[in-house]
Amino acid sequence: MFVGIDVGTSLVKAAAFDRSGRVLAVEARPVGLDLCGGAVEQDAGEVYAAVTAVLEALTARVPEPVELAGLTGQGDGVWLVDAAGLPVRPAISWMDGRAHGLVDRWLADGTVEAVFRRTGGALFPGSPGPLLAWLDRHEPACLDRAAAAVCCKDMVFQRLTGAGRAVTDVSDASMPFLDPRTRSYDDGVLELLGLARRRRLLPAIGDPAATGEAGGEGLPAGTPLANGPYDLAACALGAGVTAPGDGLLIVGTCLASLVVTTGLDLGGEPAGLYISTDRPGHRLRAMPAMVGTAALDWVLATTGARHQELDALLAGAPPGSSGVRVLPYFAPSGERAPFVEPGLRADLLGVSLETRPADLVRATCEGIGYAARHCLAAAGLTGTLAVCGGGTRSAAWTRLLADVLGRPLRVVEGEVGARGAVLAAAGRYGVELDAGAWTRPTRLVDPDPDRAAYYARGYAEHLELLAGARERARPGTGPVTGVTGC
Template structure:
């Protein structure tokens, strides 16, 4: 009898479910978008009931597509976007809309924490920067402006922990996820009242669920969930993973020399170490899913979500053209980008639609276009600007380690050959893409395989379940072209900095 594992991934806008064999073969995939609500500038939210219904729908859909007996699914694990905030009351119902990690409503609170020394004081415990989309900042904001929300809250969840709660009825937080929130003393691996007190939110201490590790069983599919999804009642559900951990393990990042990129809603650039790296100039160090390792990360919400926004807002007849040709509108984007040579235009795009890695008030913009430029020129600039944003992060990481011989990449941008080649050319490093369309769900599936003891470790599971597909080799002749563009990009950033500050 064949056995399978189910991985569920809830990103900022899309919910996905995939069924994998224990050899990592992708059997079936299902996905569904959820609506991002923006009730005020800088606020990014989602309806938690809609989110749960999307999970029910993709589970039902993937089971139908896979044409397997749900009894053959031996384990389930969830992953999802880190940070943000999902609150439930004593009855397990949503207290308010969930908050997505691209939210920036708490920027004044972050500024205050940086100015009054709070950020520096807690750094030895949290090992990460304070930023607007973290639960620490969002809870401080809610305490100030929505105090009744805090009063009504029974449990504070991360996205994937909320979904696991819906699946099992059991309230836990998983350690890779909570270790990236600034709510947790990751140095000592515990909740810390003094840390919360320094942030002014000590009152939420009792609302933080008990912690579990990624590969621990955290409950079982309930009868009610089995009835609405088609899953088997009693199927074990693992602790799951912060999405950055899921992406890392799904690209086989189990050794220190490797570097992993995720090009999705967020620009994620990361590697693992046996000793934590603590530096106020780094974005985040967190606990990795492989015991004994830490995950060092540079990231910001500046990646492929910029393309999704552009296509939504500025493509009109292109959607119909793509449909008439039987291709995706994103395939059409790739064709347009390929029609423009790298040295043909010096338009710049700054990918700061949902936040920035250079300045808290930075705004997205195109710079330097003329009347003869077309949408194709602007799309190339957008693709390049996203990669330049990744490069800013990677340059920071390389202050603490040697340049990698190869980079493995995951995320929605991997579906674009032209974008992957651009990463290789700009970074001047070979880029390896993992086989399979959904690395997030693969990472979760690997976690489920470990939790159910089908593999003794994450390293062994990744060795058997991760397969490398295409490799993109950099074009040496484009090195100087992109170096000049990148220097131009940074010089304009330096000029814009004072404008954003004012």
């Protein structure tokens, strides 16, 4: 069998596949997030324990030899580890907002733009550059003790294989220090961010992805394991999105819009990033928005509704949600795509005593759809569009997304990230798998022409409301502020 490991933000999963791509079994374990005044941290030890637990449970359920395994996981944030891959402090999540004030200053003084013009990646509070700069100011001793500042999957790979040094891959390295032309670190970016003296913390880049043998924890000793790509790029591979112009929308905690490109445009508004892939010259123009299912989770919890009721709630309100509008920017670190606005917060408009829970829920789903349309346009979508993620489990929301986006959707269900991790590992080890069979869509969803026309007008109104909200969110220049962590 082939095993894909997907270390998500709130859920760790391992999936077993046969050679045709059929799922044999899936094991999952939740992991916690610690939120405190805008800081969002994770216990790296808990995350690693969840990885080994799902792997042990999976291999016990499917007692077949493991031919190879691929690893993917959440990106960004900072996972400080020692030489053995053990945590030096709690991991800081990509959702963290403590560097908000620092990014505000860099937006004002041109640093964000200067970095984007070099790398194609726009800084946001939860990306490694601002977080390392914040730690350098507030917790320098942690950086002094650390051997490397890695991403989540890199910590897991080092510990599963017992590798003597930290290593990442070009996809995780893409933000924010990688020059996408040379596929190596740009020391000029480190200078711009005041991190030149911390250069030693950047892990080696495996290009192609690093490989190693499992040491016996979770996977049988000797199992070939490949590190990467990280979850956005793995999902694109697992959804069969590999042709220039084609796109993928991941409806998850992060609402990620990805478009395959062979170009590199470092102009325009600094936003999103270019994710380098294992094919030199091919990149993903990524707009990973902070809005996503987390916004819907909050609205459902606030209204007392359950996830199982989502389809019924969407059916219980008309298009336009009885006049209710939701700008779904609920993240404590603001928004990062298709623009960077750390101070942006959600708006609920048109709410009255007559507003029903169904109106709020549908307006939130519509608002997330408008945000996705904005991101896909900015990413340059010209071809087909695949969609995956937890949000696609709702047939009603998937139909709504097709209407809001005004285009057909290729729905790819199941463990898409884990599939991509296996396909990447197979490529790295020279194992031939039928990628077409592995990535065949589950169903196709076409938009309704009348509703699509209605939502095209609604999208224009969304952009007008968003412009006003962004203007209100912008601070004046001043001293660097932000949360101090937990």
